[in-house]
Amino acid sequence: MFRALNLLRCRLIEPPCPRLAAPKILSFPLSTKQSNEPDPQDVVSLINRDPTSPPRLFVVQPRLRPDAALHARLDEALCLANSLEEQRDGFFHTDFFEKGLPPHVVVQNPAARSPKPRADTYFGPGTVDNIKIHLNAAEEKGEIIDAVFVNAILSGIQQRNLEMIWGKPVLDRVGLIIEIFNAHAFTKEAKLQAELAALMYKKTRLVRVRGPNGRLTFGVGGEAEVVSARGRGSGGQGFISGAGETELQLQRRRIAERRSRLLSHIEEVRRTRAVQRAGRKRHGGSFGLGLSTVAVVGYTNAGKSTLVGTLSDSDVYGDDRLFATVDPRLRSVVLPSGRKVLMSDTVGFISDLPVQLVEAFHATLEEVVEADLLVHVLDSSAPNLDEHRSSVLQVLEQIGVSENKLQNMIEVWNKIDLQEVDEMHSDGALLDAEEVEFENLSGEDDESVLSEISCQESSGEGIDRSTTASGDDEVVAEQSEGELEYEEDEDRLCEVSSGELDDLAITSNTPGSSIRQAQSAASDERYQSYKCGPDVKTSAVTGVGLQELLELIDEKLKAQDESVKSERVVERGAFDRKWRPPRENDAGIAVEQ
Numbered sequence: 196m197f198r199a200l201n202l203l204r205c206r207l208i209e210p211p212c213p214r215l216a217a218p219k220i221l222s223f224p225l226s227t228k229q230s231n232e233p234d235p236q237d238v239v240s241l242i243n244r245d246p247t248s249p250p251r252l253f254v255v256q257p258r259l260r261p262d263a264a265l266h267a268r269l270d271e272a273l274c275l276a277n278s279l280e281e282q283r284d285g286f287f288h289t290d291f292f293e294k295g296l297p298p299h300v301v302v303q304n305p306a307a308r309s310p311k312p313r314a315d316t317y318f319g320p321g322t323v324d325n326i327k328i329h330l331n332a333a334e335e336k337g338e339i340i341d342a343v344f345v346n347a348i349l350s351g352i353q354q355r356n357l358e359m360i361w362g363k364p365v366l367d368r369v370g371l372i373i374e375i376f377n378a379h380a381f382t383k384e385a386k387l388q389a390e391l392a393a394l395m396y397k398k399t400r401l402v403r404v405r406g407p408n409g410r411l412t413f414g415v416g417g418e419a420e421v422v423s424a425r426g427r428g429s430g431g432q433g434f435i436s437g438a439g440e441t442e443l444q445l446q447r448r449r450i451a452e453r454r455s456r457l458l459s460h461i462e463e464v465r466r467t468r469a470v471q472r473a474g475r476k477r478h479g480g481s482f483g484l485g486l487s488t489v490a491v492v493g494y495t496n497a498g499k500s501t502l503v504g505t506l507s508d509s510d511v512y513g514d515d516r517l518f519a520t521v522d523p524r525l526r527s528v529v530l531p532s533g534r535k536v537l538m539s540d541t542v543g544f545i546s547d548l549p550v551q552l553v554e555a556f557h558a559t560l561e562e563v564v565e566a567d568l569l570v571h572v573l574d575s576s577a578p579n580l581d582e583h584r585s586s587v588l589q590v591l592e593q594i595g596v597s598e599n600k601l602q603n604m605i606e607v608w609n610k611i612d613l614q615e616v617d618e619m620h621s622d623g624a625l626l627d628a629e630e631v632e633f634e635n636l637s638g639e640d641d642e643s644v645l646s647e648i649s650c651q652e653s654s655g656e657g658i659d660r661s662t663t664a665s666g667d668d669e670v671v672a673e674q675s676e677g678e679l680e681y682e683e684d685e686d687r688l689c690e691v692s693s694g695e696l697d698d699l700a701i702t703s704n705t706p707g708s709s710i711r712q713a714q715s716a717a718s719d720e721r722y723q724s725y726k727c728g729p730d731v732k733t734s735a736v737t738g739v740g741l742q743e744l745l746e747l748i749d750e751k752l753k754a755q756d757e758s759v760k761s762e763r764v765v766e767r768g769a770f771d772r773k774w775r776p777p778r779e780n781d782a783g784i785a786v787e788q
């Protein structure tokens with residue numbers, strides 16, 4: 196991924212080629228369609244997803260310290276922005292490297308200045324204005340910007356207010372990841388799960404705003420919805436909603452209906468998978484043993500699919516886009532001992548993986564929980580490898596992988612071929628990273644923009660948006676029903692889950708990143724108990740270390756079989772063997788006779 200960005204940066208030096216396509220009409224989801232049955236495609240899409248022309252995002256990255264962390268996070272944000280593209284026929288039709296570097300800006304991080312970012316706009320007013328200036332500058336240069344991606348977790352109100360001020364749809368980190376899953380899902384199973392995640396996310400985005408005509412509206416997009424906040428018609432309340440239900444109730448009802456339909460389809464998928472797994476265990480193996488499964492897990496873009504493809508000598512689609520794999524795949528691999536195992540390639544993880552995705556992809560992730568052995572693939576060239584490791588361990592724990600399996604997991608440092616190259620070019624890479632940090636669209640250096648923002652904010656020059664009109668629209672920043680909805684939604688998720696996701700729900704949905712940081716520091720410490728460091732170093736591309744990896748898998752599975760056998764013997768020894776008198780007594784009886 197980092198290599199990919201280096202390439203992208205090189206291309207940035209060339210003047211950006213303005214796209215000549217006509218501006219797209221943005222599809223605002225959950226608009227007030229009068230039909231009772233929402234178009235499923237309408238429900239899924241958070242922004243316009245034209246299969247033939249991927250949306251162009253403007254990336255806003257809050258500053259992080261140290262700089263290395265900022266560069267890693269910015270790299271990831273740019274890759275996320277470029278990864279949003281509809282998959283057609285199981286493939287992406289554009290070359291990842293051909294996409295230019297998305298327009299982006301690094302701004303003051305509100306979490307660094309106060310424990311709680313602003314409730315209404317997340318950023319301070321100066322930062323919000325400057326982002327708008329950058330957006331305008333980009334558009335004046337001929338860039339087409341379909342949406343703004345803020346690489347932070349925003350509440351529904353913050354997202355909505357920023358949309359009103361910037362005049363563009365806004366995606367936060369959770370929204371974009373969910374959108375990418377939706378765009379990349381290909382099989383029915385993945386599509387169902389991705390849609391469920393999008394639906395649950397949308398439910399948290401139903402906020403109330405005051406429209407141009409002063410009336411309150413609900414919904415995500417807002418430009419078309421002009422309804423009463425408290426009710427309309429006969430004002431029906433209670434259990435039966437109908438003619439008198441409010442717009443919010445209507446939206447909620449649609450979501451709830453769709454959600455229960457999706458859940459029942461997903462339950463079918465889960466049952467089918469469980470039956471198939473049991474069948475494989477019983478019949479598929481050799482050496483008198485069931486067929487073992489090895490789940491390959493890891494951060495997105497670590498090289499899982501490439502590794503599984505190479506080991507199984509089959510075509511498993513790998514790509515530089517993040518979350519290239521959303522549809523799980525199983526491939527058979529023959530180990531050096533001759534034993535056949537199944538390797539499962541599954542979805543990649545990321546820090547702040549949305550709780551909606553973890554919950555929705557439960558059926559897929561069950562393969563990981565049920566696997567006999569886990570192989571954790573890490574991109575050894577990633578500067579924040581430790582962060583990647585703890586993000587993956589966190590998700591594995593949350594989906595219910597046992598402590599035993601985590602301790603027994605094989606850690607693979609992949610892309611080892613890149614390390615040599617990186618060492619050779621380390622000076623160049625640093626320069627490259629600086630280039631990105633100071634690049635911005637107005638041509639000023641970023642530091643000056645940042646200090647400008649700080650000055651405006653500290654001198655109170657920025658105006659409080661919670662009470663001020665911006666353009667024609669007054670943005671309501673009061674606690675709205677959207678926020679209540681938010682909490683309710685978490686409850687529902689916890690209800691559905693096995694109760695293990697509470698922590699993640701808080702982590703993913705709390706805009707105050709200081710809480711997240713404290714939690715992640717605590718979890719990092721917790722993960723110190725697991726072995727850190729490579730068991731084997733590989734290159735899925737050149738084949739280095741692959742034989743060693745296969746031998747290690749063989750060894751681990753053999754050791755597991757031995758321990759299972761001895762456990763069985765101990766169990767049988769203690770409880771199953773029929774009682775018979777000791778030998779001396781036998782002898783005594785014989786003598787007496």
Ligand SMILES: Nc1nc2c(ncn2[C@@H]2O[C@H](COP(=O)(O)OP(=O)(O)OP(=O)(O)O)[C@@H](O)[C@H]2O)c(=O)[nH]1
Nearest residue numbers: 496497498499500501513514518519520543610735
């Ligand atoms: N140089 C190098 N590139 C690799 C290696 N393994 C994978 N890649 C590249 O890394 C990119 C991502 O590989 P994937 O196999 O799609 O990664 P993944 O972990 O499956 O990613 P997701 O499915 O998005 O979670 C692809 O462009 C691969 O060609 C490696 O060992 N060396």
Ligand SMILES: [Mg+2]
Nearest residue numbers: 499500519520
């Ligand atoms: Mg993959």
